[in-house]
Amino acid sequence: MDIYQHFRKEEQPFIDQVLSWQDEVASRYERKVSDFLDPREQHIFRSIIGNNEDFVLRDFGGYEASERKRIILAPFYESPLDEEFGVTLLEASYPSKFVTLEHRDVLGAFMSLGIKRNKLGDLIVTDTHIQILIASEIADYVKMNLTGIKKAGVSFEERPLGEVLQTQEEWQEQSGTVSSLRLDVMVKEIYNISRQKAGLFIDKGAVKVNFRKVEDPSFTLETGDLISLRGKGRSVVKEIEGKTKKDKWRIVTAVLK
Structure with a gap:
Protein backbone atom coordinates (compact mmCIF):
# COMPACT_ATOMS: atom_id res chain seq x y z
CA MET A 1 0.00 0.00 0.00
CA ASP A 2 1.27 3.46 -0.93
CA ILE A 3 1.65 5.29 2.39
CA TYR A 4 1.67 8.68 0.66
CA GLN A 5 -1.95 8.38 -0.41
CA HIS A 6 -3.03 8.89 3.19
CA PHE A 7 -1.33 12.27 3.49
CA ARG A 8 -0.96 15.55 1.63
CA LYS A 9 1.56 15.98 -1.15
CA GLU A 10 3.39 18.75 0.72
CA GLU A 11 3.84 16.39 3.67
CA GLN A 12 5.85 13.86 1.66
CA PRO A 13 9.31 15.22 2.64
CA PHE A 14 8.41 14.86 6.33
CA ILE A 15 7.06 11.35 5.71
CA ASP A 16 10.32 10.44 3.94
CA GLN A 17 12.25 11.68 6.98
CA VAL A 18 10.19 9.56 9.37
CA LEU A 19 10.57 6.49 7.18
CA SER A 20 14.33 7.08 7.03
CA TRP A 21 14.53 7.33 10.83
CA GLN A 22 12.50 4.16 11.14
CA ASP A 23 14.94 2.29 8.90
CA GLU A 24 17.97 3.67 10.77
CA VAL A 25 16.64 2.77 14.20
CA ALA A 26 15.76 -0.72 12.98
CA SER A 27 19.14 -1.36 11.34
CA ARG A 28 21.54 0.49 13.65
CA TYR A 29 19.68 0.23 16.96
CA GLU A 30 20.27 3.94 17.53
CA ARG A 31 17.57 6.31 18.71
CA LYS A 32 16.48 9.37 16.75
CA VAL A 33 15.38 12.66 18.28
CA SER A 34 13.18 14.93 16.18
CA ASP A 35 12.99 18.71 16.24
CA PHE A 36 9.85 20.26 17.71
CA LEU A 37 6.79 19.08 15.83
CA ASP A 38 3.36 20.65 15.61
CA PRO A 39 0.28 18.49 16.37
CA ARG A 40 -0.21 17.54 12.73
CA GLU A 41 3.38 16.35 12.39
CA GLN A 42 3.07 14.41 15.64
CA HIS A 43 -0.04 12.71 14.24
CA ILE A 44 1.77 11.78 11.01
CA PHE A 45 4.74 10.40 12.95
CA ARG A 46 2.52 8.21 15.12
CA SER A 47 0.45 7.08 12.15
CA ILE A 48 3.54 5.85 10.31
CA ILE A 49 5.07 4.01 13.25
CA GLY A 50 1.71 2.72 14.45
CA ASN A 51 1.83 -0.03 17.07
CA ASN A 52 5.04 -1.54 15.76
CA GLU A 53 6.49 -3.46 18.71
CA ASP A 54 10.04 -3.05 17.39
CA PHE A 55 10.05 0.61 18.46
CA VAL A 56 9.46 2.86 21.42
CA LEU A 57 7.98 6.25 20.56
CA ARG A 58 7.82 9.00 23.19
CA ASP A 59 7.12 12.71 22.90
CA PHE A 60 8.00 15.57 25.22
CA GLY A 61 7.76 19.33 24.96
CA GLY A 62 8.91 20.46 28.37
CA TYR A 63 5.64 20.15 30.29
CA GLU A 64 2.52 18.05 30.23
CA ALA A 65 0.25 20.39 28.27
CA SER A 66 2.81 21.43 25.66
CA GLU A 67 1.58 21.82 22.10
CA ARG A 68 4.87 21.52 20.22
CA LYS A 69 6.91 18.45 21.13
CA ARG A 70 10.05 16.56 20.23
CA ILE A 71 9.75 12.85 19.55
CA ILE A 72 12.23 10.10 20.34
CA LEU A 73 12.07 6.96 18.23
CA ALA A 74 14.14 4.22 19.84
CA PRO A 75 14.60 0.42 19.81
CA PHE A 76 11.89 -1.40 21.77
CA TYR A 77 14.13 -2.11 24.76
CA GLU A 78 14.88 1.55 25.56
CA SER A 79 13.00 3.83 27.95
CA PRO A 80 13.77 7.47 27.04
CA LEU A 81 13.78 9.93 29.94
CA ASP A 82 12.54 13.52 29.81
CA GLU A 83 16.06 14.93 30.14
CA GLU A 84 17.13 13.04 27.01
CA PHE A 85 14.87 15.06 24.70
CA GLY A 86 17.14 18.08 24.69
CA VAL A 87 14.52 20.61 25.79
CA THR A 88 15.67 23.76 27.62
CA LEU A 89 13.52 26.38 29.34
CA LEU A 90 14.68 29.99 29.04
CA GLU A 91 13.02 32.81 30.96
CA ALA A 92 13.24 36.59 30.93
CA SER A 93 11.29 39.37 32.63
CA TYR A 94 10.33 42.66 31.01
CA PRO A 95 8.95 46.03 32.20
CA SER A 96 5.24 45.65 31.42
CA LYS A 97 4.67 49.21 32.66
CA PHE A 98 6.40 50.51 29.55
CA VAL A 99 5.73 47.87 26.90
CA THR A 100 3.16 45.19 26.10
CA LEU A 101 4.46 41.99 24.56
CA GLU A 102 2.45 39.32 22.81
CA HIS A 103 3.21 35.84 21.53
CA ARG A 104 3.78 37.11 17.97
CA ASP A 105 6.31 39.72 19.18
CA VAL A 106 8.44 37.07 20.88
CA LEU A 107 8.16 34.66 17.94
CA GLY A 108 9.14 37.42 15.51
CA ALA A 109 12.21 38.35 17.55
CA PHE A 110 13.23 34.70 17.79
CA MET A 111 12.85 34.13 14.05
CA SER A 112 14.87 37.27 13.32
CA LEU A 113 17.92 35.45 14.72
CA GLY A 114 17.81 33.20 11.67
CA ILE A 115 16.84 30.10 13.66
CA LYS A 116 14.41 27.63 12.15
CA ARG A 117 10.93 27.40 13.68
CA ASN A 118 11.38 23.69 14.42
CA LYS A 119 14.02 24.49 17.04
CA LEU A 120 11.41 26.31 19.10
CA GLY A 121 8.77 24.68 21.25
CA ASP A 122 6.03 26.51 23.12
CA LEU A 123 6.15 30.21 23.98
CA ILE A 124 4.57 31.48 27.20
CA VAL A 125 4.08 35.22 27.56
CA THR A 126 2.57 36.76 30.71
CA ASP A 127 2.26 40.36 31.83
CA THR A 128 5.76 40.28 33.29
CA HIS A 129 7.63 37.22 32.01
CA ILE A 130 8.55 35.38 28.83
CA GLN A 131 9.37 31.71 28.73
CA ILE A 132 10.56 29.84 25.67
CA LEU A 133 11.11 26.12 25.35
CA ILE A 134 13.85 25.47 22.84
CA ALA A 135 16.21 22.81 21.58
CA SER A 136 19.08 22.62 24.08
CA GLU A 137 21.70 22.81 21.34
CA ILE A 138 20.81 26.45 20.59
CA ALA A 139 20.22 27.65 24.16
CA ASP A 140 23.54 29.46 24.52
CA TYR A 141 23.15 31.16 21.14
CA VAL A 142 19.68 32.43 22.05
CA LYS A 143 20.85 33.71 25.45
CA MET A 144 23.64 35.67 23.80
CA ASN A 145 21.67 37.10 20.89
CA LEU A 146 18.03 37.51 21.91
CA THR A 147 18.48 40.67 23.96
CA GLY A 148 15.60 42.84 22.79
CA ILE A 149 11.93 42.41 21.86
CA LYS A 150 10.16 45.48 20.50
CA LYS A 151 11.38 48.24 22.80
CA ALA A 152 12.07 45.98 25.75
CA GLY A 153 15.55 44.85 26.70
CA VAL A 154 15.54 41.23 27.83
CA SER A 155 18.06 38.83 29.32
CA PHE A 156 17.21 35.14 29.14
CA GLU A 157 18.40 32.65 31.73
CA GLU A 158 17.93 28.91 32.01
CA ARG A 159 15.32 27.62 34.42
CA PRO A 160 14.40 24.06 35.52
CA LEU A 161 11.60 22.59 33.42
CA GLY A 162 9.53 22.26 36.58
CA GLU A 163 9.25 26.07 36.66
CA VAL A 164 7.22 26.36 33.45
CA LEU A 165 4.54 28.96 34.11
CA GLN A 166 0.92 27.95 34.09
CA THR A 167 -0.67 29.51 31.03
CA GLN A 168 -4.09 31.07 31.08
CA GLU A 169 -4.96 29.29 27.85
CA GLU A 170 -8.12 27.21 27.90
CA TRP A 171 -9.14 24.93 25.06
CA GLN A 172 -12.88 24.36 24.75
CA GLU A 173 -13.62 21.04 23.11
CA GLN A 174 -16.67 20.55 20.94
CA SER A 175 -18.04 17.74 18.80
CA GLY A 176 -20.43 17.76 15.89
CA THR A 177 -21.01 16.73 12.31
CA VAL A 178 -20.13 18.44 9.04
CA SER A 179 -21.06 17.72 5.45
CA SER A 180 -17.44 18.01 4.32
CA LEU A 181 -13.91 18.42 5.65
CA ARG A 182 -13.35 21.41 3.35
CA LEU A 183 -11.69 24.38 4.99
CA ASP A 184 -14.65 26.73 4.47
CA VAL A 185 -17.10 24.20 5.94
CA MET A 186 -14.89 23.51 8.95
CA VAL A 187 -14.22 27.21 9.65
CA LYS A 188 -17.98 27.79 9.50
CA GLU A 189 -18.59 25.01 12.03
CA ILE A 190 -15.73 25.80 14.41
CA TYR A 191 -16.17 29.57 14.58
CA ASN A 192 -19.97 29.62 14.22
CA ILE A 193 -20.07 31.92 11.20
CA SER A 194 -21.72 31.60 7.81
CA ARG A 195 -20.02 29.60 5.08
CA GLN A 196 -20.01 32.71 2.90
CA LYS A 197 -18.17 34.67 5.57
CA ALA A 198 -15.75 31.79 6.08
CA GLY A 199 -15.02 31.84 2.36
CA LEU A 200 -14.34 35.58 2.45
CA PHE A 201 -11.89 35.17 5.32
CA ILE A 202 -10.07 32.46 3.36
CA ASP A 203 -9.99 34.53 0.15
CA LYS A 204 -8.49 37.47 2.05
CA GLY A 205 -5.67 35.35 3.48
CA ALA A 206 -6.98 35.54 7.04
CA VAL A 207 -6.87 31.78 7.62
CA LYS A 208 -3.78 29.71 8.35
CA VAL A 209 -3.46 25.95 8.66
CA ASN A 210 -0.41 24.69 10.53
CA PHE A 211 1.06 28.22 10.46
CA ARG A 212 0.76 28.45 6.66
CA LYS A 213 -1.69 30.74 4.89
CA VAL A 214 -4.30 28.77 2.92
CA GLU A 215 -6.45 30.60 0.38
CA ASP A 216 -8.23 27.58 -1.11
CA PRO A 217 -11.73 27.05 0.41
CA SER A 218 -11.70 23.43 -0.80
CA PHE A 219 -8.52 22.58 1.13
CA THR A 220 -9.22 19.38 3.09
CA LEU A 221 -8.53 19.38 6.82
CA GLU A 222 -7.22 16.34 8.66
CA THR A 223 -6.57 15.18 12.22
CA GLY A 224 -4.04 17.33 14.07
CA ASP A 225 -4.42 20.41 11.87
CA LEU A 226 -4.05 23.73 13.67
CA ILE A 227 -6.23 26.52 12.33
CA SER A 228 -5.94 30.22 13.02
CA LEU A 229 -8.53 32.79 11.94
CA ARG A 230 -7.43 36.39 12.18
CA SER A 235 -8.45 25.95 16.94
CA VAL A 236 -7.40 22.37 16.33
CA VAL A 237 -8.94 19.33 14.67
CA LYS A 238 -8.59 16.76 17.43
CA GLU A 239 -10.35 13.79 15.86
CA ILE A 240 -12.15 12.79 12.69
CA GLU A 241 -14.28 9.88 13.83
CA GLY A 242 -15.73 8.69 10.52
CA LYS A 243 -19.09 9.10 8.84
CA THR A 244 -22.64 8.90 10.12
CA LYS A 245 -25.46 6.99 8.45
CA LYS A 246 -26.43 10.26 6.79
CA ASP A 247 -22.95 10.49 5.23
CA LYS A 248 -21.74 13.34 7.44
CA TRP A 249 -18.35 13.48 9.13
CA ARG A 250 -18.22 13.20 12.91
CA ILE A 251 -15.53 15.54 14.23
CA VAL A 252 -14.03 16.69 17.52
CA THR A 253 -12.42 20.13 17.56
CA ALA A 254 -11.16 22.51 20.23
CA VAL A 255 -11.06 26.29 20.27
CA LEU A 256 -8.59 28.36 22.29
CA LYS A 257 -10.53 30.68 24.55
Whole structure:
Protein backbone atom coordinates (compact mmCIF):
# COMPACT_ATOMS: atom_id res chain seq x y z
CA MET A 1 0.00 0.00 0.00
CA ASP A 2 1.27 3.46 -0.93
CA ILE A 3 1.65 5.29 2.39
CA TYR A 4 1.67 8.68 0.66
CA GLN A 5 -1.95 8.38 -0.41
CA HIS A 6 -3.03 8.89 3.19
CA PHE A 7 -1.33 12.27 3.49
CA ARG A 8 -0.96 15.55 1.63
CA LYS A 9 1.56 15.98 -1.15
CA GLU A 10 3.39 18.75 0.72
CA GLU A 11 3.84 16.39 3.67
CA GLN A 12 5.85 13.86 1.66
CA PRO A 13 9.31 15.22 2.64
CA PHE A 14 8.41 14.86 6.33
CA ILE A 15 7.06 11.35 5.71
CA ASP A 16 10.32 10.44 3.94
CA GLN A 17 12.25 11.68 6.98
CA VAL A 18 10.19 9.56 9.37
CA LEU A 19 10.57 6.49 7.18
CA SER A 20 14.33 7.08 7.03
CA TRP A 21 14.53 7.33 10.83
CA GLN A 22 12.50 4.16 11.14
CA ASP A 23 14.94 2.29 8.90
CA GLU A 24 17.97 3.67 10.77
CA VAL A 25 16.64 2.77 14.20
CA ALA A 26 15.76 -0.72 12.98
CA SER A 27 19.14 -1.36 11.34
CA ARG A 28 21.54 0.49 13.65
CA TYR A 29 19.68 0.23 16.96
CA GLU A 30 20.27 3.94 17.53
CA ARG A 31 17.57 6.31 18.71
CA LYS A 32 16.48 9.37 16.75
CA VAL A 33 15.38 12.66 18.28
CA SER A 34 13.18 14.93 16.18
CA ASP A 35 12.99 18.71 16.24
CA PHE A 36 9.85 20.26 17.71
CA LEU A 37 6.79 19.08 15.83
CA ASP A 38 3.36 20.65 15.61
CA PRO A 39 0.28 18.49 16.37
CA ARG A 40 -0.21 17.54 12.73
CA GLU A 41 3.38 16.35 12.39
CA GLN A 42 3.07 14.41 15.64
CA HIS A 43 -0.04 12.71 14.24
CA ILE A 44 1.77 11.78 11.01
CA PHE A 45 4.74 10.40 12.95
CA ARG A 46 2.52 8.21 15.12
CA SER A 47 0.45 7.08 12.15
CA ILE A 48 3.54 5.85 10.31
CA ILE A 49 5.07 4.01 13.25
CA GLY A 50 1.71 2.72 14.45
CA ASN A 51 1.83 -0.03 17.07
CA ASN A 52 5.04 -1.54 15.76
CA GLU A 53 6.49 -3.46 18.71
CA ASP A 54 10.04 -3.05 17.39
CA PHE A 55 10.05 0.61 18.46
CA VAL A 56 9.46 2.86 21.42
CA LEU A 57 7.98 6.25 20.56
CA ARG A 58 7.82 9.00 23.19
CA ASP A 59 7.12 12.71 22.90
CA PHE A 60 8.00 15.57 25.22
CA GLY A 61 7.76 19.33 24.96
CA GLY A 62 8.91 20.46 28.37
CA TYR A 63 5.64 20.15 30.29
CA GLU A 64 2.52 18.05 30.23
CA ALA A 65 0.25 20.39 28.27
CA SER A 66 2.81 21.43 25.66
CA GLU A 67 1.58 21.82 22.10
CA ARG A 68 4.87 21.52 20.22
CA LYS A 69 6.91 18.45 21.13
CA ARG A 70 10.05 16.56 20.23
CA ILE A 71 9.75 12.85 19.55
CA ILE A 72 12.23 10.10 20.34
CA LEU A 73 12.07 6.96 18.23
CA ALA A 74 14.14 4.22 19.84
CA PRO A 75 14.60 0.42 19.81
CA PHE A 76 11.89 -1.40 21.77
CA TYR A 77 14.13 -2.11 24.76
CA GLU A 78 14.88 1.55 25.56
CA SER A 79 13.00 3.83 27.95
CA PRO A 80 13.77 7.47 27.04
CA LEU A 81 13.78 9.93 29.94
CA ASP A 82 12.54 13.52 29.81
CA GLU A 83 16.06 14.93 30.14
CA GLU A 84 17.13 13.04 27.01
CA PHE A 85 14.87 15.06 24.70
CA GLY A 86 17.14 18.08 24.69
CA VAL A 87 14.52 20.61 25.79
CA THR A 88 15.67 23.76 27.62
CA LEU A 89 13.52 26.38 29.34
CA LEU A 90 14.68 29.99 29.04
CA GLU A 91 13.02 32.81 30.96
CA ALA A 92 13.24 36.59 30.93
CA SER A 93 11.29 39.37 32.63
CA TYR A 94 10.33 42.66 31.01
CA PRO A 95 8.95 46.03 32.20
CA SER A 96 5.24 45.65 31.42
CA LYS A 97 4.67 49.21 32.66
CA PHE A 98 6.40 50.51 29.55
CA VAL A 99 5.73 47.87 26.90
CA THR A 100 3.16 45.19 26.10
CA LEU A 101 4.46 41.99 24.56
CA GLU A 102 2.45 39.32 22.81
CA HIS A 103 3.21 35.84 21.53
CA ARG A 104 3.78 37.11 17.97
CA ASP A 105 6.31 39.72 19.18
CA VAL A 106 8.44 37.07 20.88
CA LEU A 107 8.16 34.66 17.94
CA GLY A 108 9.14 37.42 15.51
CA ALA A 109 12.21 38.35 17.55
CA PHE A 110 13.23 34.70 17.79
CA MET A 111 12.85 34.13 14.05
CA SER A 112 14.87 37.27 13.32
CA LEU A 113 17.92 35.45 14.72
CA GLY A 114 17.81 33.20 11.67
CA ILE A 115 16.84 30.10 13.66
CA LYS A 116 14.41 27.63 12.15
CA ARG A 117 10.93 27.40 13.68
CA ASN A 118 11.38 23.69 14.42
CA LYS A 119 14.02 24.49 17.04
CA LEU A 120 11.41 26.31 19.10
CA GLY A 121 8.77 24.68 21.25
CA ASP A 122 6.03 26.51 23.12
CA LEU A 123 6.15 30.21 23.98
CA ILE A 124 4.57 31.48 27.20
CA VAL A 125 4.08 35.22 27.56
CA THR A 126 2.57 36.76 30.71
CA ASP A 127 2.26 40.36 31.83
CA THR A 128 5.76 40.28 33.29
CA HIS A 129 7.63 37.22 32.01
CA ILE A 130 8.55 35.38 28.83
CA GLN A 131 9.37 31.71 28.73
CA ILE A 132 10.56 29.84 25.67
CA LEU A 133 11.11 26.12 25.35
CA ILE A 134 13.85 25.47 22.84
CA ALA A 135 16.21 22.81 21.58
CA SER A 136 19.08 22.62 24.08
CA GLU A 137 21.70 22.81 21.34
CA ILE A 138 20.81 26.45 20.59
CA ALA A 139 20.22 27.65 24.16
CA ASP A 140 23.54 29.46 24.52
CA TYR A 141 23.15 31.16 21.14
CA VAL A 142 19.68 32.43 22.05
CA LYS A 143 20.85 33.71 25.45
CA MET A 144 23.64 35.67 23.80
CA ASN A 145 21.67 37.10 20.89
CA LEU A 146 18.03 37.51 21.91
CA THR A 147 18.48 40.67 23.96
CA GLY A 148 15.60 42.84 22.79
CA ILE A 149 11.93 42.41 21.86
CA LYS A 150 10.16 45.48 20.50
CA LYS A 151 11.38 48.24 22.80
CA ALA A 152 12.07 45.98 25.75
CA GLY A 153 15.55 44.85 26.70
CA VAL A 154 15.54 41.23 27.83
CA SER A 155 18.06 38.83 29.32
CA PHE A 156 17.21 35.14 29.14
CA GLU A 157 18.40 32.65 31.73
CA GLU A 158 17.93 28.91 32.01
CA ARG A 159 15.32 27.62 34.42
CA PRO A 160 14.40 24.06 35.52
CA LEU A 161 11.60 22.59 33.42
CA GLY A 162 9.53 22.26 36.58
CA GLU A 163 9.25 26.07 36.66
CA VAL A 164 7.22 26.36 33.45
CA LEU A 165 4.54 28.96 34.11
CA GLN A 166 0.92 27.95 34.09
CA THR A 167 -0.67 29.51 31.03
CA GLN A 168 -4.09 31.07 31.08
CA GLU A 169 -4.96 29.29 27.85
CA GLU A 170 -8.12 27.21 27.90
CA TRP A 171 -9.14 24.93 25.06
CA GLN A 172 -12.88 24.36 24.75
CA GLU A 173 -13.62 21.04 23.11
CA GLN A 174 -16.67 20.55 20.94
CA SER A 175 -18.04 17.74 18.80
CA GLY A 176 -20.43 17.76 15.89
CA THR A 177 -21.01 16.73 12.31
CA VAL A 178 -20.13 18.44 9.04
CA SER A 179 -21.06 17.72 5.45
CA SER A 180 -17.44 18.01 4.32
CA LEU A 181 -13.91 18.42 5.65
CA ARG A 182 -13.35 21.41 3.35
CA LEU A 183 -11.69 24.38 4.99
CA ASP A 184 -14.65 26.73 4.47
CA VAL A 185 -17.10 24.20 5.94
CA MET A 186 -14.89 23.51 8.95
CA VAL A 187 -14.22 27.21 9.65
CA LYS A 188 -17.98 27.79 9.50
CA GLU A 189 -18.59 25.01 12.03
CA ILE A 190 -15.73 25.80 14.41
CA TYR A 191 -16.17 29.57 14.58
CA ASN A 192 -19.97 29.62 14.22
CA ILE A 193 -20.07 31.92 11.20
CA SER A 194 -21.72 31.60 7.81
CA ARG A 195 -20.02 29.60 5.08
CA GLN A 196 -20.01 32.71 2.90
CA LYS A 197 -18.17 34.67 5.57
CA ALA A 198 -15.75 31.79 6.08
CA GLY A 199 -15.02 31.84 2.36
CA LEU A 200 -14.34 35.58 2.45
CA PHE A 201 -11.89 35.17 5.32
CA ILE A 202 -10.07 32.46 3.36
CA ASP A 203 -9.99 34.53 0.15
CA LYS A 204 -8.49 37.47 2.05
CA GLY A 205 -5.67 35.35 3.48
CA ALA A 206 -6.98 35.54 7.04
CA VAL A 207 -6.87 31.78 7.62
CA LYS A 208 -3.78 29.71 8.35
CA VAL A 209 -3.46 25.95 8.66
CA ASN A 210 -0.41 24.69 10.53
CA PHE A 211 1.06 28.22 10.46
CA ARG A 212 0.76 28.45 6.66
CA LYS A 213 -1.69 30.74 4.89
CA VAL A 214 -4.30 28.77 2.92
CA GLU A 215 -6.45 30.60 0.38
CA ASP A 216 -8.23 27.58 -1.11
CA PRO A 217 -11.73 27.05 0.41
CA SER A 218 -11.70 23.43 -0.80
CA PHE A 219 -8.52 22.58 1.13
CA THR A 220 -9.22 19.38 3.09
CA LEU A 221 -8.53 19.38 6.82
CA GLU A 222 -7.22 16.34 8.66
CA THR A 223 -6.57 15.18 12.22
CA GLY A 224 -4.04 17.33 14.07
CA ASP A 225 -4.42 20.41 11.87
CA LEU A 226 -4.05 23.73 13.67
CA ILE A 227 -6.23 26.52 12.33
CA SER A 228 -5.94 30.22 13.02
CA LEU A 229 -8.53 32.79 11.94
CA ARG A 230 -7.43 36.39 12.18
CA GLY A 231 -9.36 38.15 14.91
CA LYS A 232 -11.06 34.98 16.14
CA GLY A 233 -8.21 32.89 17.51
CA ARG A 234 -6.88 29.39 17.12
CA SER A 235 -8.45 25.95 16.94
CA VAL A 236 -7.40 22.37 16.33
CA VAL A 237 -8.94 19.33 14.67
CA LYS A 238 -8.59 16.76 17.43
CA GLU A 239 -10.35 13.79 15.86
CA ILE A 240 -12.15 12.79 12.69
CA GLU A 241 -14.28 9.88 13.83
CA GLY A 242 -15.73 8.69 10.52
CA LYS A 243 -19.09 9.10 8.84
CA THR A 244 -22.64 8.90 10.12
CA LYS A 245 -25.46 6.99 8.45
CA LYS A 246 -26.43 10.26 6.79
CA ASP A 247 -22.95 10.49 5.23
CA LYS A 248 -21.74 13.34 7.44
CA TRP A 249 -18.35 13.48 9.13
CA ARG A 250 -18.22 13.20 12.91
CA ILE A 251 -15.53 15.54 14.23
CA VAL A 252 -14.03 16.69 17.52
CA THR A 253 -12.42 20.13 17.56
CA ALA A 254 -11.16 22.51 20.23
CA VAL A 255 -11.06 26.29 20.27
CA LEU A 256 -8.59 28.36 22.29
CA LYS A 257 -10.53 30.68 24.55
